[in-house]
Amino acid sequence: MDFGLSDEQKQIREEVRRFAENEIEPVAKEYDVEEKYPHEIMDKAAEMGLLGAHIPLDYGGAGYSNLESAIITEELFAVDPGIGLCITSAAFGADAIMEFGTDDQKERFLTPVAEGEAIMGAAISEPDTGSDVSSVSTSAEKDGDEWVINGNKMWITNGSVGDYYVVLCQTDPDADGRYNGFSQIVVESDRDGFESEKITGKLGIRASDTAELILDDVRVPEDNLIGTRGMGFLQQMQFFDETRTAVAAQGVGIAKGASEAALDYAQEREQFDRPISEFQAIQHKLAEMHTQTEAARNLTYKAAWNVDQGEDITKLASMAKEFASQVAVDVADEAVQIHGGAGYVNDFPVERFYRDAKITQIYEGTTEIQKNIIARELLGKGF
Ligand SMILES: Cc1cc2nc3c(=O)[nH]c(=O)nc-3n(C[C@H](O)[C@H](O)[C@H](O)COP(=O)(O)OP(=O)(O)OC[C@H]3O[C@@H](n4cnc5c(N)ncnc54)[C@H](O)[C@@H]3O)c2cc1C
Numbered sequence: 001m002d003f004g005l006s007d008e009q010k011q012i013r014e015e016v017r018r019f020a021e022n023e024i025e026p027v028a029k030e031y032d033v034e035e036k037y038p039h040e041i042m043d044k045a046a047e048m049g050l051l052g053a054h055i056p057l058d059y060g061g062a063g064y065s066n067l068e069s070a071i072i073t074e075e076l077f078a079v080d081p082g083i084g085l086c087i088t089s090a091a092f093g094a095d096a097i098m099e100f101g102t103d104d105q106k107e108r109f110l111t112p113v114a115e116g117e118a119i120m121g122a123a124i125s126e127p128d129t130g131s132d133v134s135s136v137s138t139s140a141e142k143d144g145d146e147w148v149i150n151g152n153k154m155w156i157t158n159g160s161v162g163d164y165y166v167v168l169c170q171t172d173p174d175a176d177g178r179y180n181g182f183s184q185i186v187v188e189s190d191r192d193g194f195e196s197e198k199i200t201g202k203l204g205i206r207a208s209d210t211a212e213l214i215l216d217d218v219r220v221p222e223d224n225l226i227g228t229r230g231m232g233f234l235q236q237m238q239f240f241d242e243t244r245t246a247v248a249a250q251g252v253g254i255a256k257g258a259s260e261a262a263l264d265y266a267q268e269r270e271q272f273d274r275p276i277s278e279f280q281a282i283q284h285k286l287a288e289m290h291t292q293t294e295a296a297r298n299l300t301y302k303a304a305w306n307v308d309q310g311e312d313i314t315k316l317a318s319m320a321k322e323f324a325s326q327v328a329v330d331v332a333d334e335a336v337q338i339h340g341g342a343g344y345v346n347d348f349p350v351e352r353f354y355r356d357a358k359i360t361q362i363y364e365g366t367t368e369i370q371k372n373i374i375a376r377e378l379l380g381k382g383f
Pocket of ligand 1: 092124
C-alpha cells in the first residue's frame with residue numbers, strides 16, 4: 001500500500017525500517033525489561049536525522065511533513081514502541097516554539113534537539129489535572145524580568161532525561177474566560193528549584209522515560225514565554241491535530257508490527273500436523289487484523305495529509321486517534337492469541353506490543369475524550 005507516496009517517502013520508510021531492525025530490534029527486550037532510556041540509540045537516531053524530524057531545515061531539523069513523520073513513527077513503532085517513543089518524542093513541545101516562538105527561541109531550543117544535543121518535553125498534566133486541561137494550577141508569577149514558577153507536572157515524557165520543557169502555566173488567574181490566563185513557558189532542567197522523579201513500573205513503553213516534575217520557585221527569564229501571554233491554552237489546543245495524528249501513527253505501527261509477527265508465527269507453528277495458518281479460525285483472525293491495520297493507516301495518513309495542507313481537522317484527528325489506538329489494542333490482543341502460550345512471555349515481541357498498545361488510548365486525550373470531541377463536532381457545539 002503506497003497511498004500515492006513519493007519515491008522519497010517510500011525511501012524514508014525503507015531506511016527507517018532498516019534502522020529499526022538493525023539498531024533497535026536486537027536490544028528492545030533489554031531496554032524494556034530494565035526500563036532504561038536508550039541513550040546510545042538516540043545518538044544513532046540523531047545521525048539519521050530522526051530527532052526533531054519535523055523541525056525546519058533552517059533550525060537543523062529534517063523538515064519532514066506530518067505525513068512523513070507518520071511514516072517514520074509507524075516504522076519505529078512496528079519494531080519497538082518504547083524506543084520508538086524515545087525517538088519520536090525527543091522534540092515533544094517543539095511545535096509551540098515552531099509556531100509561536102521568536103527566532104532566538106527557535107535557535108536556543110529547536111536546534112540542539114534537532115542535532116541530538118538536547119531532549120525536550122511538553123508538561124501539561126498535573127496530579128489533579130488530566131483530561132480537563134483548563135484546570136492547570138501550576139503558577140507563573142512575574143518578578144522583575146523573570147517568571148517564578150511553582151507547581152507539579154505529572155506523567156511527563158522525557159521528564160528525567162530532558163534539558164527543557166514547554167510548561168503550561170497559569171499566568172493570569174483573574175483573566176476573563178475559562179480558557180484565558182494560561183501561558184506556555186520554557187523551563188530548563190538545570191534551573192534552581194527544578195526536580196524530577198522518574199516513574200517506574202509502567203505497563204508498557206518502558207524504555208520511554210516518564211517522570212513527575214517538581215517546580216519550586218523556579219526562576220526563568222521573561223523571554224522564555226512562548227507567544228502571547230494568556231493564550232497558552234488556545235495555542236496548546238491548536239497542536240492537538242498534529243499530536244493526535246502522531247499518536248494514531250503509533251497505533252498503526254503497533255498494529256503493523258503485531259499483525260506481521262502473527263502472520264510469520266502462524267506459518268511456522270504446527271499443530272495437528274499442519275501449520276496453524278491452515279485453520280480457518282486463524283486465517284480469519286489474520287484477515288481481520290490486516291484489514292483493521294490498513295483501515296487505521298488510511299485514516300491516519302488522511303489526517304496527516306490534511307494537517308500538512310493547513311486544514312483544521314479536529315474531528316478527523318480525533319477519529320484517527322480513537323480508531324487507530326483501538327485497532328492497536330485489538331490487533332496486539334489477537335497476535336498474542338495466535339502465539340498461544342509463547343505470546344504470554346517476552347521471548348516474542350507480541351507480548352510487548354500487547355502491553356505497549358494501551359498507552360495510545362490514554363495519552364494526548366483518552367478514547368473517551370476523543371469521542372466527546374467527535375460528537376461535539378458532529379453536533380456543532382463549541383468547547
Ligand atoms: C506514559 C504516559 C506518558 C505521558 N506523557 C505526558 C506528557 O509528556 N505530557 C503531559 O502533559 N502529559 C502526559 N501524560 C498524561 C496523559 O496525557 C494523561 O494521563 C491523560 O490525558 C489522562 O489524564 P488522567 O490520567 O488525569 O486521567 P483522568 O482525566 O483522571 O481520566 C480518568 C478517566 O475518566 C475519563 N474521563 C475524564 N473526563 C471525562 C469526560 N469529560 N467524559 C468522559 N470520560 C472522562 C477518562 O477518559 C479516563 O477514562 C502521559 C501519561 C502517561 C501514562
